[in-house]
Amino acid sequence: MVDNHGRNINYLRISITDRCNLRCRYCMPYTGVEKLEHFSILNLEEIARLVRIAAQAGIRKVRLTGGEHLVRKNVAQLIRYIRDIEEIDDISLTTNGTLFGSMAEELKDAGLDRINFSLDSMVADKFQYITRVGRLDTVMSAIDKALRLELHPVKINTVLIRGFNDDEILDFAAMAYERPLHVRFIEFMPIGDLQFWDRGNIISSQETKDIISGRYRLLDAKKIKGSGPARYFNLEGGQGSIGFISPMSNHFCSACNRIRMTAEGKLRGCLYDKREVDLKQAMENGASDEQLRQMFLETISSKPDKHHMNNGWGADNRRKMYQIGG
Ligand code: SAM
Ligand code: SF4
Numbered sequence: 669m670v671d672n673h674g675r676n677i678n679y680l681r682i683s684i685t686d687r688c689n690l691r692c693r694y695c696m697p698y699t700g701v702e703k704l705e706h707f708s709i710l711n712l713e714e715i716a717r718l719v720r721i722a723a724q725a726g727i728r729k730v731r732l733t734g735g736e737h738l739v740r741k742n743v744a745q746l747i748r749y750i751r752d753i754e755e756i757d758d759i760s761l762t763t764n765g766t767l768f769g770s771m772a773e774e775l776k777d778a779g780l781d782r783i784n785f786s787l788d789s790m791v792a793d794k795f796q797y798i799t800r801v802g803r804l805d806t807v808m809s810a811i812d813k814a815l816r817l818e819l820h821p822v823k824i825n826t827v828l829i830r831g832f833n834d835d836e837i838l839d840f841a842a843m844a845y846e847r848p849l850h851v852r853f854i855e856f857m858p859i860g861d862l863q864f865w866d867r868g869n870i871i872s873s874q875e876t877k878d879i880i881s882g883r884y885r886l887l888d889a890k891k892i893k894g895s896g897p898a899r900y901f902n903l904e905g906g907q908g909s910i911g912f913i914s915p916m917s918n919h920f921c922s923a924c925n926r927i928r929m930t931a932e933g934k935l936r937g938c939l940y941d942k943r944e945v946d947l948k949q950a951m952e953n954g955a956s957d958e959q960l961r962q963m964f965l966e967t968i969s970s971k972p973d974k975h976h977m978n979n980g981w982g983a984d985n986r987r988k989m990y991q992i993g994g
Contacts, residue, residue, distance in 0.1 A: 669725055669726030669965065669968050669969075671968050671969055671970075671971045672969050672970065672971070675922070675923075675924060675925060675971070676726075676925060677726065677727075677925055677926065677927060677968045677971065678726055678727055678728040678729060678925055679727065679728070679729040679730075679731070679925045679926040679927070680719065680722050680727045680729070680730050680731075680926065680927055680928070680929060681730075681731045681733055681926055681927075681928045681929070682715060682719070682730060682731070682732055682733065682928075682929045683733050683734050683735060683737075683928070683929065683930050683931045683990075683991075683992060684709075684710075684715065684732055684733075684734060684735075684737045684740050684743070684746065684931055685704075685709065685734045685735040685736070685737055685739060685740045685931050686703060686704050686709075686734065686735045686930075686931055686990055686991050687703055687734070687735045687736065687739050687740070688734060688735045688736040688739065688764070688990055689736055689739050689764075689766055689767070689801070690736065690764050690766065690799040690800065690801055690802045691799065691800040691801060692764075692788075692798055692799050692800070693797075693798055693800065693861065693864045694798075694827065694829070694856070694860050694861055694864045694865060695860040695861060695988065695989055695990055696860070696861060696988065696990055697861055697863075698800055704931060704932060708932050708948075709931040709932055709933075710931065710932070710933045710948055712742060712745060712746045712749065713749070714933070714948070714951060715746060715749075716746065716749035716750060716753075717951075717957075718929065718933070718947055718960065719749075719750050719753055719756065720753050720957075721957050721960045721961050721964060722964050723753050723754075723755035723756055724755075724957075724961050725961050725964035725965050725968065726968070727755075727756070727927075727964075728755060728756060728757050728758065729756070729757070729758040729759075729760070730750055730756055730758070730759050730760075731759075731760045731761065731762060731784075732746070732747075732759075732760075732761050732762075733761070733762040734931070734990060735931070735990045735991075736763065736764050736766070736767070737761065737763070738761075738763055738766075738767040738768060738771060739767065743771075743775065744771070744774045744775055744777075744778040745778070747759055747775060747778035747779050747780055748778045748779060750779070751778065751779030758781050758782070759779055759780055759781050760780070760781055760782045760783060760784065761775070761780060761783050761784065762783075762784045762786065762825065763783065763784070763785060763786070763810075764785070764786050764799070764802065764807070765785045765786070765787070765806070765807035765810040765811065766802060766803075766806050766807060766810070768783070768785075768810040768813070768814070769806065769809050769810040769813050772810070772813045772814065772817055772819075773817070776817050776819065780819065781819070782819050782820060782821060782822065782823075783814050783819045783822060783823075784822075784823040784824070784825055784852075785807065785810065785811055785814070785822070785823070785824050785825065786824075786825045786826075786827075787807060787811075787824050787825070787826060788826055788827055788829070788832075788833055789804070789832075789833050789836060790804070790808075790836060790839055790840070790843070791804075791836070792804040792805070794832070794833065795807070798832065798833075811824070811849070815847070815848065815849070820848070821850050821892050822848070822849055822850065823849070823850045823851075823852055823911075824840070824843070824844075824849055824850070824851045824852065825852050825854055825913075826840055826851060826852065826853055826854065827854045827855075827856055828853050828854065828855070828856060828871040828876060829856050829869050829871070830868065830869045830870070830871050831869060832869075834871055837853070837876055837879050837880065838879065838880065838883055840853070840910075841880045841883065841884060841903065841910055843908075844903060844906060844907075844908035844909055844910050845884065845903045845905075845906035845907065845908070846906070846907065846908075847907055847908055848907045848908050849907075849908040850892060850900070850908050850909045850910075850911060851908065851909075851910050851911070852898050852910070852911035852912070852913050853871075853873060853876045853910065853911070853912055853913070854913040854915075855870055855871070855872065855873060855913065855914050855915055855916040855917060856869055856870045856871070856916070857915055857916060859939070859940065859988065859989050860988050860989045860990075861988070870916050872914070872916070872917045873899075873912035873913075873914040873917055874917065876912065877901075877912065880903075880910060884903040884904065884906070885903070885904035886901040886902070886903065886904075886910075887901060887902045887903075887904055888900075888901060888902075889901050889902045889909045889911075892909065892911070898911040898912060898913050899911060899912050899914075924938075924971075927964075927967055927968060927971065928992060929947070930944075930991065930992055931991075932948055933946065933947040933948030933949075933951070934946055934947070934948075935947055935963065935964065935967045936967070936992065937967050937968070937970060937971035937972060938971060938972050939989075939992060941971075941972050943970075945963050945966070945967055947960060947963060950963060
């Protein structure tokens with residue numbers, strides 16, 4: 669399905685919970701998080717029904733996210749439901765990696781194709797500082813497991829924050845050089861717990877690329893499965909790649925191929941657009957598959973041409989990333 673700006677929208681990101689077992693400083697406050705009640709979120713069968721309908725509206729790729737989706741029970745069952753939808757050819761997860769290690773085989777057997785890990789530091793103390801409660805070694809062994817199970821391409825998402833992890837840029841690049849991992853550097857966005865966000869802490873993709881170019885020769889990479897708006901480069905002689913996700917500087921919205929659904933069944937055309945369509949309410953009112961399909965098509969066609977994060981700097985930040993699904 670092509671939207672009003674000529675983009676082929678074939679990717680649905682689904683948040684299946686707003687809950688999380690970590691408390692990353694830029695994402696969630698440590699205490700006082702208002703959680704959604706169980707009855708207000710979609711059950712697995714409702715999610716599966718909506719994915720089937722989304723597939724009829726042109727969706728081919730699905731990513732499960734959150735919050736941390738692996739804290740929700742029966743994620744493997746949900747993957748099985750989605751695997752049974754013929755049109756869906758790619759199922760992936762974005763995870764903090766804390767629970768994946770013990771669930772990896774089950775998720776792969778259920779039909780998981782690939783996985784992205786969020787990892788903002790490879791120094792144990794810094795990792796614990798940014799996540800408040802996480803352990804680096806657990807995540808590193810989960811990444812090893814994903815590689816062993818060949819859930820390729822295995823991607824690492826690193827949000828760069830000046831003064832926190834800019835000194836690790838070359839270490840992350842080295843990881844992509846030495847291992848078949850695809851490290852994506854994400855510009856820090858004014859969304860989430862804004863107490864931690866500051867405009868001065870954004871490190872642009874260009875700055876990051878210049879630092880890495882001082883050590884490695886960067887070669888344009890072939891398109892990597894699920895690359896979306898990221899731009900990828902191989903490091904000459906290396907095994908993996910690096911990528912840049914640049915929502916704050918450029919090269920992003922014109923290549924955007926996604927829509928998002930929250931755990932309560934709200935459909936959004938853009939992470940930063942306030943407009944939402946209430947699919948759960950529509951289902952409770954007895955909407956037919958065709959009516960729901962029309963709701964998907966309307967959201968796709970009215971997807972905004974670009975986000976407006978650069979205007980107002982966080983003023984529109986009514987929902988947090990863990991509530992929308994990062
Ligand atoms: N809990 C899972 C995880 O951490 O991978 C999935 C949800 S999390 C909200 C998804 C992604 O959003 C993570 O990679 C996280 O680093 C990113 N994220 C959250 N807040 C962000 C911000 N203000 N700027 C850039 N990325 C952000
Ligand atoms: Fe949880 Fe992911 Fe947010 Fe960290 S970034 S608090 S792991 S939802």
